[in-house]
Amino acid sequence: MFETDLIRRLNIQFPIIQAPMAGGPATSKLIAEVSNAGGLGSLGAAYLTPETLRSTIQEIRQLTKQPFGVNLFVPEDATESQATIEKMTAYLNKYRTELGIKENPSINIATESFEEQVQVLIEEKVPVVSFTFGIPSKEVIQALKNQGTLVIGTATIVEEAKQLESAGVDAIVAQGSEAGGHRGTFLSNKADSLIGTMALVPQIVDQVSIPVIASGGIMDGRGLVASLTLGASAVQMGTAFLASVESGAHRVYKLTILSANEDSTAITRAYSGKAARGIQTTFMQEMDQYAGAIPAFPIQNAMTRDIRQAAAKTNNPEYMSLWAGQGLRLATDHSAGAIVKQTMSQAHALLGNMLKLKDKSEEIL
Numbered sequence: 355m356f357e358t359d360l361i362r363r364l365n366i367q368f369p370i371i372q373a374p375m376a377g378g379p380a381t382s383k384l385i386a387e388v389s390n391a392g393g394l395g396s397l398g399a400a401y402l403t404p405e406t407l408r409s410t411i412q413e414i415r416q417l418t419k420q421p422f423g424v425n426l427f428v429p430e431d432a433t434e435s436q437a438t439i440e441k442m443t444a445y446l447n448k449y450r451t452e453l454g455i456k457e458n459p460s461i462n463i464a465t466e467s468f469e470e471q472v473q474v475l476i477e478e479k480v481p482v483v484s485f486t487f488g489i490p491s492k493e494v495i496q497a498l499k500n501q502g503t504l505v506i507g508t509a510t511i512v513e514e515a516k517q518l519e520s521a522g523v524d525a526i527v528a529q530g531s532e533a534g535g536h537r538g539t540f541l542s543n544k545a546d547s548l549i550g551t552m553a554l555v556p557q558i559v560d561q562v563s564i565p566v567i568a569s570g571g572i573m574d575g576r577g578l579v580a581s582l583t584l585g586a587s588a589v590q591m592g593t594a595f596l597a598s599v600e601s602g603a604h605r606v607y608k609l610t611i612l613s614a615n616e617d618s619t620a621i622t623r624a625y626s627g628k629a630a631r632g633i634q635t636t637f638m639q640e641m642d643q644y645a646g647a648i649p650a651f652p653i654q655n656a657m658t659r660d661i662r663q664a665a666a667k668t669n670n671p672e673y674m675s676l677w678a679g680q681g682l683r684l685a686t687d688h689s690a691g692a693i694v695k696q697t698m699s700q701a702h703a704l705l706g707n708m709l710k711l712k713d714k715s716e717e718i719l
């Protein structure tokens with residue numbers, strides 16, 4: 355029942371993908387734990403240098419013989435006027451003063467070379483590679499596929515899914531608005547495309563002929579069974595693993611997740627310049643009142659880095675980015691392997707209940 359075509363192609367046991375989470379939470383241990391438990395662990399590699407990316411892939415291979423995935427951000431050109439940058443720098447200085455760090459720091463907006471990152475993935479013959487924030491070139495997709503890699507794209511509306519399919523990806527993550535972290539939106543200039551997972555998944559399933567992976571708000575076996583019923587071939591879960599034993603999320607971040615509620619999150623551009631869902635903080639609320647324009651991603655991301663790092667050092671969650679989805683209340687501090695197993699056994703039990711309901715409805719019909 356759970357062995358979908360995608361699962362066979364991924365060569366994994368269960369239709370559970372641990373979401374790639376750039377910036378720390380998805381440690382090699384977390385990824386290996388999920389893959390060893392029968393799911394697919396994924397490395398969020400967007401911020402890694404090509405050298406660190408290679409050594410992390412090798413480290414994961416030491417910890418698991420099972421398949422795993424690596425995720426990259428499709429790069430976007432961002433330019434911002436000097437005036438916008440100077441205004442934001444001046445605004446951010448009040449947080450620097452409070453945190454006791456240097457004002458007006460020089461900002462390094464250079465991002466890792468996407469081409470070099472892709473080259474490492476090709477050389478390392480990574481089993482699964484996923485992308486968000488856009489469509490990689492057909493050449494990149496083909497080069498990965500030529501090495502036997504399964505390529506996944508991320509869509510937040512049907513049109514994005516169709517364009518990803520035309521570009522040649524093997525499967526699509528349908529990212530609903532409940533999802534934690536950055537929105538993968540790349541076509542809508544509203545920057546949000548906030549379609550819930552329940553509405554998004556079947557509409558994408560109907561419009562593409564490749565497997566769809568449901569993502570956003572899926573925390574346990576109930577979300578898994580619901581997603582498969584909507585036509586998804588697997589689920590991608592992020593928030594469910596954030597407070598797990600193997601997650602590299604900051605201790606304060608984990609504690610905040612475990613005490614937060616379904617209405618604790620909001621979508622913000624405050625930290626990175628790109629729409630993302632996270633637990634509401636003073637930083638987000640104050641930035642809502644900011645009178646100027648927030649620089650685009652990845653410029654704003656670079657501009658707030660020193661503040662986020664200093665806040666983490668002083669265990670101050672109010673200035674940290676606490677990416678999380680709306681399923682928060684269902685997050686646990688169990689081991690990632692246990693989360694995979696619990697999700698599967700709950701899904702199994704639910705299917706048993708549904709079969710009983712089917713028998714009953716047959717009596718009535």
Ligand SMILES: Cc1cc2nc3c(=O)[nH]c(=O)nc-3n(C[C@H](O)[C@H](O)[C@H](O)COP(=O)(O)O)c2cc1C
Nearest residue numbers: 373375376398486533534535570571592593677679
């Ligand atoms: C902390 C965090 C970091 C994330 N980083 C990435 C990333 O690097 N690449 C990516 O494609 N998605 C990323 N996401 C989004 C996930 O892939 C996924 O869409 C999301 O976690 C699903 O919603 P959920 O958190 O409710 O399970 C991130 C999500 C979180 C919570």
